[in-house]
Amino acid sequence: MTASRDLPKLAAVLAIGVFAFLPMARLPAFYDSFLYLIFFWISLSTSWALLSGFAGYFSLGHAAFFGAGMYTTAVLTTKFEVPFLLTLPVAAVLPALLAVGIGAVVFRLRRLRGELFALLTLAVTFVIATIILNTPIDGGGGVFMSAVPMPRILGSPSSTLYVLGFGMCLLTLAIAWKVAHSRLGMGLFAIHDDEDVAEAKGVPTFRYKLAAFALSAGIAGAVGGVHAMYVGFITVAGTFELTVPLYVVLMSVIGGSRSWFGPAIGAAFITTLLYAFISGGEAMVGRAIVGLILILSILWLPDGLVPAVKKWRARRGALMPRKPVADVAPIVPAAKPVGERALLQVRGASKRFGGLQALSDVDLDVREGEILGLVGPNGSGKTTLINVISGFYPLSGGTITVDGAEIGRVAAHDIARRGVARTYQIPRPFVNMTVLENVILAATFGGPTRRAAENRDEALHWIGFTGLAGKENVLPAGLNLHERKFLELARALAAKPKLLLLDEVLSGLNPAEVDNAIRLVRAIRAQGATIVFVEHLMRAVVELSDRIAVLNEGRLFALGLPREVMRDPRVVSIYLGKAYAA
């Protein structure tokens, strides 16, 4: 077991050693140059995957950042005589700033769809190319680098470039590995699967996307800076070519853009293939064949090579019996009495969608430790109320405070960090993450700041609590509806919420499952959470609630003890019509 786990590490160390000392072997310059190109494409495609693969925002504008870096180095070395190596940090920072600028505009748009982002970045490439072409940066004639002194890291210029390219490649892979195994990476993967849910679970989506975009563009810029030296003569047409985004996307998609290592595999494969065509004098045909491979791989291998292999190995592993990792039986402490202090205060809350008044002037207090049932006919504004409390929609009017802090217009991830968690009526798990990863994400971003191991323990605790033990490593697609609903609960609980908003957790469950769920909700309250739950199932509402709030047409219609409210003729009439009210 340990041997097979250490094997990749050993191979990596060995590969790094071999490639690092290769220039000593004094191979012909041809090999230096060929290997440099492989390193170059690995760095470029891996940097692309940081945003586009991890978070799913496909950029077709990688050439813009790469080119900006290239021209930064070209201009600084030729016009200002800055030493080549000193220009590289600048070549990284400028494109990163450019990305932050673009991201600050486009990521603000909530309805920005993936393909719109792809085209916007492509358009940016054209604009930057036009600007560079028409200003003294290039001026249309191109920039010669031949007079720029090459730093003497190793004997020949080609081996110096080789070492620079290799270093860049190692650094990029190290960054990609680090990101993939960090909070940032976890957040980006969640954004990829469902950005709204990620935000509601406490992932600062806007900041994370910006960070990934800046990192991605910065690496591309630095790679461009080195490449300026490699090509020697820089033109706008050659730099901002469409082949850069095409190849970068192709390499990442073939290798697997959601894996930190996938793009490197794809890059090595495609570069070798292209090189074979170019050295055979068939560069054009090579381009067409690369296009064809891209089409075929998207159709038949949409996840890419590395994930496909991983999945195959996981499937083989799944055949072996596995002991559940999490404890199974929840121990339910005695319920604490309901407090006097109002944890949630809703004052004059209104929400409009165009002409539709979904909520108008709702006042509601929920006391600490209370279970409040929220009922009302379809379209009465129950889910909208959940959505404004959890920050999915900003309020149109009024205020909402949780624990004394105003949250009516605060971003959803901030609200999540203040101890508000929610579930979704139709479960919305992160589909590419296992059950355990789903819950760990919620624990990491929703709960207090803890070490990774503690988050994992917390997640396992709640998986056991909700009865999902044994399913830790299953993808959500392998769960039935009942289990998916409980995964929703486990995610909400792992965030250790002060206020838990449950949106129809019981709908679609059979009577035995409902009993089970009711026990769970009681147990949750016993742990000290305050609960607001939307439900249509009256048996559960009456059994669970300390008080019931009835919404009708966006207004608070009635509020009180369960038995009293349900007997109120006005409440009966909005449910069943006036005839039954008497």
Next chain:
Amino acid sequence: MPSATLLGQALISGVLAGGLYGLLAMGLSLSWGLLRLVNLSHFALAFLAAYLVYELGTNYHVEPWWSAAMIVPAMFAIGTAQHWLFDKFQVNELASLLITFSFAVILEVAIQLYWTADFRRYETEYSTRSIKAGPFYIPVLELTLCLVAAVLAWGTWLWLRRTYVGKALRAAAEDPGIAAAYGVDHKKLAYLLSGIGAAYAGIAGTFIALIATLAPAQIWTYLGVVFAVVIIGRLGNPMGALLAGMLVGASESLAQAVLSPAWSPVVSFSILIVILLWDPEWL
């Protein structure tokens, strides 16, 4: 500051040039808005049509209108064939973008292998004709293009608004499952629409052959500006696409007259950014 006549002429040329943007944008806008497929190969198809018109015209002396009559149905067939692929593999928007991007590259290579990378110019008697209106010149070809584009845009718009087919398509774009439950045969309509989109590329290509100088790499020159037009004109709306095309064309032309020709590519993108920042409901 240039004179009023020059500005007026720039405005007219711009609006007329924008007709081509609009015509190219219409097919894209339909498939993106109503089928959720982003077809980057639209431009390559238009240029393939343009090269065919050029080839038939220079080597076989076929009138461009007759060439178009042959090419447009062929393009329709290519469009439906493409859709068959998307349908069979249940391709989503992003994958359709990548696939058609690759398809465009393959077409570009094919064009370059047959017609070489040299610039080609199809000289016809129409290319220099223009009408004089007051102090302004109106080129006949561009005017025809705009009229054709307007008729197509208006016709398509009416078709989508008024007929069952149009309503069914718009319903299917909103929610294919529910539309299917109401008996909308989404698949058949999608084939029809894909064919029509590609046919529009054929029509646009015919005019490109008559108006522009052809080179394989030119396929990509329209990409940025036309996508800006598609988005500004609202996805799925042919009239919007045409009007946005003319708006962008006019702005570019005025920018050329006031600033310098080299700066015009920045214009469409700036309009797009302004619109995106403004974030109106219809986007």
